[in-house]
Amino acid sequence: MFEITRRHVLAAPALLAASGATAQGFPGREIRMIIPWAAGGGTDIIGRRLQPLLAAQGLQVVVDNAPGGSSVVGMQRVAAARPDGYTIGLASTSILALMASGTIALRNEQFDNMVRISEDPMLLLVSAHSPWRDLPAYLSAFREKRGGMSIGVSGTRGTVSHIFSVVLAKALGQEYIFSGYPGGSRAIADLLGGHIDSVILKPNETMPQIREGQLRPLATFAPQRLPLLPDLPTFQDAGIDVFPYGPITQMTYLAGPAGMPSAIAARINGGFRQAVLSAEFQAFAAENGFPADGLSGAEFSKLCSDVQTAMLAVGNTLGVFNPE
Known part of the structure; x- marks a missing residue:
């Protein structure tokens, strides 16, 4: 028993050195x-x-x-x-x-x-072919649809974009149709195909279509306007608090x-x-x-x-x- 323990003790520095060498050689x-x-x-x-x-x-x-x-x-x-x-x-x-x-x-x-x-700031967007050219028009349609407005996001329940969609609907006192997707590209495809009314997505997954005139951003959920889109209003600009429970x-x-x-x-x-x-x-x-x-x-x-x-x-x- 003593000899085994002694060998283990003597071997410990070598094992540590080998571990260090593995770390130093990373990645192999x-x-x-x-x-x-x-x-x-x-x-x-x-x-x-x-x-x-x-x-x-x-x-x-x-x-x-x-x-x-x-x-x-x-x-x-x-x-x-x-x-x-x-x-x-x-x-x-x-x-x-x-x-x-x-x-x-x-x-x-x-x-x-x-x-x-x-x-990542989040944007509310519609298709360039949408009749809603600005945020007030969209909000008016949201109320008129009485639960019929559809919003697509990346992911399902519990994502940031889903929470924003719920906050927006509650602020307007309306229900809505929620559509979750495995990624932003799928949501954009359905939006452009006319299958959903709007999406809540990040700028980095929508800017190419915004620049090409395929998507129309209506507002940002960020607390301040974005340097990249300085003319895009925040929801705060429209008098809607999308952070009622904190940032x-x-x-x-x-x-x-x-x-x-x-x-x-x-x-x-x-x-x-x-x-x-x-x-x-x-x-x-x-x-x-x-x-x-x-x-x-x-x-x-x-x-x-x-x-x-x-x-x-x-x-x-x-x-x-x-x-x-």
Whole structure:
């Protein structure tokens, strides 16, 4: 017994050295980045834009789209992955809200929340062929339809865009028809096809169609007007409070499975922060109307906790997490 223990003690430094060497050699192969939304949506666009910038940081990343369940399907794969740094994912505020609500099996302790990639203002949009040319016309039609106005969003119940749709309907004293999609591109396709009346989506998944004249933005749910669309009113401009229970923010952030070695987590964290803060990505962010600050560490962990608490309060007050 003594000899076995002694061998273990003598072997410990070598094991630690081997572990350190593994961390120093990371990455030795491609890293799989799970996008828990459909291809062509806002998160997918960001992930693919990051790929060449991450490659410049020595991180070869392969995008793997795994849509479903308002990002639950993809984030389950992240949580279940070996914590070796070779599987990561782009999460959003919505998964924080769903975990807090207890409506899904995933829990906070299954993830290492690492870097904020973007903070995404939300837009209310209609087709360019819509008869509603501005927000007052849309709001008037919303009331006249008496529950018949349809709104499409990325995801299902509990997402930020879903919560905004509920807040808007309640402010107008009306019911509405909710349509959830696995990604923004699908919602846009149905809007342009005339199958739904309106959508609530991010600028980075709608700006190409806005610039091409296919989509007409009517308002932003942000507290201030957007530099990218300075003439676009906020709901506050129209006298509608879309933050009656406190501020709500949509963000995209990097998450990995809990338990990654600190050196590997630091390597990934540093590479992503440099990519996000690069001149190329900052120009992309400005062009698509979202801030990208690369927030990480304790400050970002606290933000995730605060956002989760606020989203849960809003969701419970509005009955967002109750089954339909």
